[in-house]
Amino acid sequence: MARQDGIAGRRAAIALLDRVLSDGEALSQIAEVPDSPLTALAPADRATALRLAVTVLRHLDQADRALSPFLRKTPPATVLNALRLGTVELGVDRAAPHGVVNSIVSILRADPHLAGLAGMANAVLRRVSEGREGFAALPVQKMPQWLRQPLVHAWGRPAVAAMEAVQSQPAPLDLTAKPGMVPQIDGLEPLPTGSFRLASAGQVSALPGYAEGDWWVQDAAAALAMRLLDPQAGERVLDLCAAPGGKTLQAAAMGASVTALDISGPRLRRLQDNLARTGLSAGVVTADALHWTPPEPFAAILLDAPCSASGTLRRHPDLPFVKDGSDLPALADLQARLLDRALGFLAPGGRLVFCTCSVLPAEGEAQITAALARHPGLRVERPDLPGVDPDWISPEGGLRLRPDHWAERGGMDGFYIALLRLAD
Numbered sequence: 001m002a003r004q005d006g007i008a009g010r011r012a013a014i015a016l017l018d019r020v021l022s023d024g025e026a027l028s029q030i031a032e033v034p035d036s037p038l039t040a041l042a043p044a045d046r047a048t049a050l051r052l053a054v055t056v057l058r059h060l061d062q063a064d065r066a067l068s069p070f071l072r073k074t075p076p077a078t079v080l081n082a083l084r085l086g087t088v089e090l091g092v093d094r095a096a097p098h099g100v101v102n103s104i105v106s107i108l109r110a111d112p113h114l115a116g117l118a119g120m121a122n123a124v125l126r127r128v129s130e131g132r133e134g135f136a137a138l139p140v141q142k143m144p145q146w147l148r149q150p151l152v153h154a155w156g157r158p159a160v161a162a163m164e165a166v167q168s169q170p171a172p173l174d175l176t177a178k179p180g181m182v183p184q185i186d187g188l189e190p191l192p193t194g195s196f197r198l199a200s201a202g203q204v205s206a207l208p209g210y211a212e213g214d215w216w217v218q219d220a221a222a223a224l225a226m227r228l229l230d231p232q233a234g235e236r237v238l239d240l241c242a243a244p245g246g247k248t249l250q251a252a253a254m255g256a257s258v259t260a261l262d263i264s265g266p267r268l269r270r271l272q273d274n275l276a277r278t279g280l281s282a283g284v285v286t287a288d289a290l291h292w293t294p295p296e297p298f299a300a301i302l303l304d305a306p307c308s309a310s311g312t313l314r315r316h317p318d319l320p321f322v323k324d325g326s327d328l329p330a331l332a333d334l335q336a337r338l339l340d341r342a343l344g345f346l347a348p349g350g351r352l353v354f355c356t357c358s359v360l361p362a363e364g365e366a367q368i369t370a371a372l373a374r375h376p377g378l379r380v381e382r383p384d385l386p387g388v389d390p391d392w393i394s395p396e397g398g399l400r401l402r403p404d405h406w407a408e409r410g411g412m413d414g415f416y417i418a419l420l421r422l423a424d
C-alpha cells in the first residue's frame with residue numbers, strides 16, 4: 001500500500017489499540033495473524049504503527065487524564081483510541097499539532113460509522129494541544145493491581161515506582177556479541193556485564209555487523225543467565241525452552257556443543273534462522289521437555305522456563321492490558337515440573353541455571369526455595385560475575401534483576417537467575 005502522509009501508520013496503530021484494549025490480543029499475536037492491521041502495510045508504516053501503538057500503551061493512563069476534561073461522555077472505543085493516539089503524539093512525541101490533528105480527523109472522517117464524531121475529535125485534540133506542556137507532569141502509569149500488589153509486597157512502593165518510571169520509557173537496544181568481538185556501531189555503550197547498549201535502535205538489520213552475524217539482540221539481564229552457567233569449549237550443554245535462541249547462540253559462540261530444545265516448531269524456526277545468520281551451530285530438538293529424555297545426562301543445563309514475562313513490560317507494554325494474572329498458578333506449577341524434570345537430566349555434580357523473565361518472586365525466589373526443599377543435596381551457588389552488583393543477590397543465592405537496576409542508563413529487563421549444583 002502506498003504511504004499517505006502518516007495516515008496508514010496511524011490508522012493501523014488505532015486498529016492495533018482496538019485489538020489490544022477491546023479484544024485482549026497481544027501485539028505479538030496480532031502481528032502474526034493474516035487479518036492483522038499490519039498486513040499489506042509498507043515496512044515504514046508498519047514500524048510507525050507498532051511504535052505509535054506501543055507508545056500509547058505506555059502512556060494510556062496519562063492520555064486518559066489529559067483527555068478527560070474535554071470529553072463529556074466516553075466516545076466509542078475506536079474514537080477514544082484515535083484521541084489517545086493524538087494526545088500521546090502531542091504530549092509525548094511532541095509532534096506538530098497541525099499534522100496530528102488533521103490525520104486523526106481524516107481517519108475518522110473516512111469511516112462512515114465514525115465520521116459524525118470527527119468534529120468533536122478536532123475540537124478535543126486542539127484543546128489537548130493547547131495544554132500539552134502539562135503532559136510530562138502527569139503521574140507515570142502504574143502496573144495493574146494483580147502485578148503491582150505482589151511487587152509492592154516483595155520490593156516496597158519506592159522500588160515499584162522506580163520500575164514504573166523505567167517502564168514508561170522505550171527500552172534501549174542491548175546486543176550480545178561473539179566472544180572477543182566489539183561491534184563497531186556509533187554510540188554503542190559497553191556495559192559492565194559484557195553486553196553492549198544503544199540508547200535507541202532504528203532498523204536493527206541495517207546496523208554494522210548484523211548481516212555478518214557478529215552479534216544478536218538480547219537484553220543485558222537475559223545475557224547473564226548463560227554467563228552464569230559458563231559453558232566450556234566442547235562441553236555438552238542442554239538449553240531447555242531455548243527458542244528463539246538468544247542463550248543458545250551465547251553457548252554455541254562460547255564453543256559449547258549445544259542441544260536446544262523447545263516445544264514450539266515456529267519459534268525453533270526463528271532459532272534456526274538466528275543460528276544461520278550468526279554461522280553458529282546447535283542440535284535442535286522439537287519436544288515437550290516434560291516428556292523428552294536425553295540420550296545421556298548433561299553436566300550443564302539452562303532452563304529458561306515459560307513465565308508471566310512480567311519483567312519485559314517496557315518492551316511489551318500491551319501485557320498489562322491482555323493479562324489478568326489468572327495464569328500465574330498454572331505457570332508456577334509448570335515451572336516447578338520443568339525444573340524437577342531438568343534436574344533429572346543432570347549428571348551427578350552437574351549444574352543447572354534456572355531463569356525466568358519475571359519480576360514476581362513466585363516465579364523466581366520461591367521456585368528455588370521450594371526446589372531446595374524437594375531435592376536434598378541440591379544447593380545454590382552464589383553468582384560472581386563481572387558487573388553484577390552484590391546487592392542484586394537475594395537471600396537464597398539467586399540473582400534478582402529488576403527494571404529499575406541501572407535506571408540511570410536505561411534500566412534492564414526484570415529477570416531471576418539461579419545457579420543450582422547437584423551433589424556428586
Ligand SMILES: C[S@@+](CC[C@H](N)C(=O)[O-])C[C@H]1O[C@@H](n2cnc3c(N)ncnc32)[C@H](O)[C@@H]1O
Pocket residue numbers: 240241242243244245246247248261262263264267287288289290304305306307357
Ligand atoms: C522464555 S521463552 C525462552 C527464550 C529463550 N530461552 C531465549 O533465550 O531466546 C520460553 C520458551 O519455553 C517454551 N516452552 C514452553 N513449555 C515448554 C515445554 N513443556 N517444553 C519445552 N519448551 C517449552 C516456549 O515455546 C518458549 O519458547
